[in-house]
Amino acid sequence: MVESIAATSLLGHRPICGGSLTRDVSAKRKSLNTVRFPTTEFLGGGRIVVSLALPKSDKQDRFVFSSIKALAVELTREAHAYREKKLPNRDNKIDRGFDQRPDLWPPANRADKLSLRNPLLRHERMGCGWLGAIFEWEGVLIEDNPDLEKQAWLALSQEEGKPSPPAFILKRIEGMKNEQAISEVLCWSRDPAQLRRMANRKEEIYQALLGGIYSFLSGSKEFVSVLMHYKIPMALVSTRPRKALESAMGEIGIEDTFSVIVAAEDVHRGKPDPEMFVYAAQLLNFIPERVIVFGNSNLTVEAAHEARMKCVAVASRHPVYELGAADLVVRRLDELSVVDLKNLADIEMTEFGSVEPEMELEVEKDHDTSSLDENFW
16 A cells, blocks of 8 residues: 555655645645645656545545555556657667667677577677787788888879879878879879779889888787687788788788788778778677777777777887877787787777766856946946
């Protein structure tokens, strides 16, 4: 009985006291034999008005209490039905990465996969040890020589009769696909056939200057071997053509190391667009929050964070203080351990949409001074 009365009171009604007298604001005695509850706003706009006649004798208390209990149960059912009707449909809603229903906690783990029938595999996926790694090619795994890249662009500009690109332009096109740099930054042509021809020619000049000499960056080979030992899936991304990339991997003996290779032919745009990293994560079958990107520039950091991935920056070309936007900065890859990667890939609460709300600045409204008395001052 107490529960039914409490449930009724929570819906905006005052508790019922059978047959007693009360005083209103005018200090007049008022009988409660017939009580009409005030209109109550419930669940965002619905209004419930309940009229209830109280008993005039104690003989009918049992019937009155049963009617109150039935009324409370009916109101509770209506409340739940109204709430389920107003809440969005879970089957047709957009996946925003977290559960939007406020009445369910804890939220679902995005790493979980209900289609897996093995509970051990599901448990493994939800642990921080379930992660993937995406490596860039130059400046992360092998030695990078930016001077050869600049010389290749200058040689191509002379062959095509174009003005030599200045230093800040060459720095801007770092990490881009050749076609993207020629059409969007250098503005040498918009014809797809011409773009493809000039991009291939630039790559031929670069490979000729390089001479087919590749060498591991210090500590990179050892780190890749550690990840292979722990069976962590790895992907390799680069804006180089696939043929040149596979040839270089065969030269240094890592052709069977990476399960996924994303080359220039597989994407439309290079950095800072996150297309390469998103496509590699899809091929690895990992959610972005469990992927760690290894790069050596702020463009990589920007692209990785845009794709909701963690980023480890290797200070091979830029100093450490310039790479502060990365989640972790190292000088050599062998400075890292698997424990560091697990801590970095651990699920964060931002994944569930519990990001702190942005503070809204209150705009101070201009006061209307026209109504003030001019003689006040």
